[in-house]
Amino acid sequence: MNSCRICAGPLDEFLDLGRQPLSDAFRLPNDTRDEFFFELRVGLCRSCTMVQLIDEVPREHMFHEDYPYHSSGSSAMREHFTGTARYLLDTELRGPDAFAVELGCNDGVMLRTISEAGVRHLGVEPSGGVARLARGKGIRVRTAFFEEETARDIAATEGRADVVYAANTLCHIPYLDSVFRGLDAVLKPTGVFVFEDPYLGDIVDRTAFDQIYDEHYYFFTARSVRDLARRHGFELVDVRRLPVHGGEVRYTLARAGQREPSPAVAELLAEERTRRLHELDTLRSFASRVETVRADLVALLERLRAEGSRVVAYGATAKSATVTNFCGIGTELIPFVCDTTPAKQGRLTPGAHIPVRESAEFAAPYPDYALLFAWNHAAEIMSNERDFRASGGKWILYVPDVHIV
Ligand code: SAH
Ligand code: TYD
Ligand code: ZN
Numbered sequence: 001m002n003s004c005r006i007c008a009g010p011l012d013e014f015l016d017l018g019r020q021p022l023s024d025a026f027r028l029p030n031d032t033r034d035e036f037f038f039e040l041r042v043g044l045c046r047s048c049t050m051v052q053l054i055d056e057v058p059r060e061h062m063f064h065e066d067y068p069y070h071s072s073g074s075s076a077m078r079e080h081f082t083g084t085a086r087y088l089l090d091t092e093l094r095g096p097d098a099f100a101v102e103l104g105c106n107d108g109v110m111l112r113t114i115s116e117a118g119v120r121h122l123g124v125e126p127s128g129g130v131a132r133l134a135r136g137k138g139i140r141v142r143t144a145f146f147e148e149e150t151a152r153d154i155a156a157t158e159g160r161a162d163v164v165y166a167a168n169t170l171c172h173i174p175y176l177d178s179v180f181r182g183l184d185a186v187l188k189p190t191g192v193f194v195f196e197d198p199y200l201g202d203i204v205d206r207t208a209f210d211q212i213y214d215e216h217y218y219f220f221t222a223r224s225v226r227d228l229a230r231r232h233g234f235e236l237v238d239v240r241r242l243p244v245h246g247g248e249v250r251y252t253l254a255r256a257g258q259r260e261p262s263p264a265v266a267e268l269l270a271e272e273r274t275r276r277l278h279e280l281d282t283l284r285s286f287a288s289r290v291e292t293v294r295a296d297l298v299a300l301l302e303r304l305r306a307e308g309s310r311v312v313a314y315g316a317t318a319k320s321a322t323v324t325n326f327c328g329i330g331t332e333l334i335p336f337v338c339d340t341t342p343a344k345q346g347r348l349t350p351g352a353h354i355p356v357r358e359s360a361e362f363a364a365p366y367p368d369y370a371l372l373f374a375w376n377h378a379a380e381i382m383s384n385e386r387d388f389r390a391s392g393g394k395w396i397l398y399v400p401d402v403h404i405v
Contacts, residue, residue, distance in 0.1 A: 009047025014283040023213040023318035026347035049278040051219040067127035068343035071109040085113030092163040104169025108134030151182025171197040180232035202247025210319035222268040296402035310367040313337035315374025324352035
């Protein structure tokens with residue numbers, strides 16, 4: 001039996017998404033090297049309730065010089081992170097020599113506002129290319145993986161932080177024991193750790209199985225985060241649901257006994273209990289809905305092909321690697337996918353090898369249908385591409401089920 005990465009308890013596997021490539025490894029068309037594959041399986045810990053991947057991909061395979069995800073690529077996300085920075089400035093960073101550390105600052109989408117406010121900060125970002133983009137915005141960044149050693153070094157050279165923040169990053173880090181020892185070293189006694197990640201409750205509600213891929217190692221809940229924090233001398237003192245990326249939760253941890261937990265913590269814990277979020281039956285029925293989505297999506301794409309309709313995809317997301325490789329969707333069903341990210345254009349999607357083209361090609365001419373892989377940015381993309389629908393085009397979505405709009 002597999003064991004939990006947090007507490008070594010027994011893991012019950014409830015979903016197997018098969019053999020998968022690295023979700024952000026977009027290949028050049030002439031690249032003949034073997035692709036890396038691993039088994040994408042998910043389990044629930046019987047003891048501490050943490051939902052997690054069963055197989056771990058070495059971190060250097062995923063986060064390196066050419067990591068192609070740029071956080072500033074969505075205007076809605078830029079706004080979200082400007083708001084987050086203002087919130088941190090107004091709450092945790094009001095002291096005279098306040099210091100903020102961000103894990104996984106990427107291209108500086110959040111720290112930009114902190115830096116412009118003249119507040120002392122440091123980003124910790126292992127992916128060299130995006131770290132350089134952040135430095136270009138005047139942000140201080142250390143190219144490193146955050147772990148105990150990095151944290152001790154930061155504390156020794158820069159002093160301790162009032163807040164450590166991480167968005168869509170903590171769930172990427174299997175080695176949380178080292179991260180928590182690092183947090184203990186780098187946070188002031190009154191400091192807090194604030195992080196936000198996709199919420200298991202929303203993933204289950206929306207059958208959003210494409211949130212599961214190599215980089216997303218943990219799927220947090222209030223319950224599993226409360227237990228994780230306790231193991232390391234911290235306490236879950238606040239939770240807030242966020243609408244971004246298809247549903248996330250922002251968790252605030254303080255050292256045990258430092259802050260009074262907000263009522264929102266008990267409320268979310270109670271909700272998770274009522275809906276039996278940590279029970280194997282609930283997760284097994286999610287897995288069976290995933291099978292239905294796969295069957296419905298493949299059937300729809302095959303029917304449209306048989307009818308002679310033209311279908312392309314929109315958004316070469318990391319998430320879409322799970323969809324194409326789990327459903328067996330290749331260029332016979334989707335000839336190309338449009339994406340605004342220069343580092344992805346001219347390349348092939350991992351595993352499925354669907355060409356990525358610039359978004360200008362979407363309109364040349366418009367297809368009959370567009371499969372929206374970046375469904376978490378639906379409002380922004382549908383608004384930017386409103387001429388597509390005006391010209392008679394239709395969007396295909398597969399969250400929470402397969403439907404056409
Ligand atoms: N915070 C941004 C980026 C999320 S992508 C946003 O929400 O849009 C996840 C980022 O975490 C990547 O840029 C990756 O390089 C970084 N990362 C991965 N492991 C890390 C670690 N151990 N410490 C710090 N950053 C890490
Ligand atoms: P996203 O869903 O944020 O993340 P992940 O890769 O982790 O699943 O990725 C959005 C992708 O969609 C990214 O490659 C940029 C692209 N995109 C567009 O092409 N056009 C747009 O208007 C937006 C908002 C994103
Ligand atoms: Zn466990």
